[in-house]
């Protein structure tokens with residue numbers, strides 16, 4: 001379980017986050033929406049322990065993260081996967097090596113696991129390609145495989161689909177849904193695209209001026225296995 005109690009974060013004069021309180025249970029998918037500058041990324045950086053609160057407490061499984069040593073923080077961070085808008089893949093490494101990197105940094109070699117992650121995200125056929133040879137949607141699938149390599153308890157997605165077209169957005173959302181069904185991490189999905197958040201998240205938090213100003217329950221889309229062609233999708237959406 002993850003809790004924020006009355007958390008504020010300031011950068012000098014700027015109050016990026018103000019007295020924010022919420023908790024998240026295992027297995028939840030939480031959407032965080034808000035306009036640019038509303039504090040969404042700051043909230044994620046507090047959750048992934050890249051930042052410490054200026055006041056208030058962040059608790060992970062009941063432990064106040066401010067009491068953790070640097071070593072303990074690094075250990076906790078190993079159970080957190082990050083997914084970014086710009087993918088953050090290393091351009092000089094092949095797809096396989098990008099996915100293998102987090103385990104390699106822990107001095108672990110698990111080729112079977114890397115292979116099965118590439119299969120999980122449907123990118124095994126591009127294992128030897130470089131990121132520059134992939135589309136945006138493919139890059140994001142590789143970055144999801146990399147984020148899953150350390151079996152994260154938390155998957156933190158910061159505008160993960162905001163650079164993608166409609167079709168690739170759907171592919172990434174489907175993949176996050178499958179990740180949630182099969183691996184059950186807590187997923188935070190930060191985005192300014194409300195429709196995308198609605199398609200994935202059961203719970204939606206709304207931020208404004210560094211504050212949590214609202215919270216809604218939502219029925220996410222039920223993803224079927226039905227594979228429609230692009231033409232069929234346009235046809236279906238126009239007939240709604």
Ligand SMILES: Nc1ncnc2c1ncn2[C@@H]1O[C@H](COP(=O)(O)OP(=O)(O)OP(=O)(O)O)[C@@H](O)[C@H]1O
Pocket residue numbers: 011014015016034035036037038039040041042043192
């Ligand atoms: N490291 C920093 N130093 C100074 N100010 C910062 C820093 N990080 C964020 N801020 C400020 O805090 C506020 C919230 O920023 P944050 O990046 O959390 O918003 P956001 O909702 O993620 O915005 P966007 O959707 O544009 O990414 C903004 O006013 C921003 O300029």
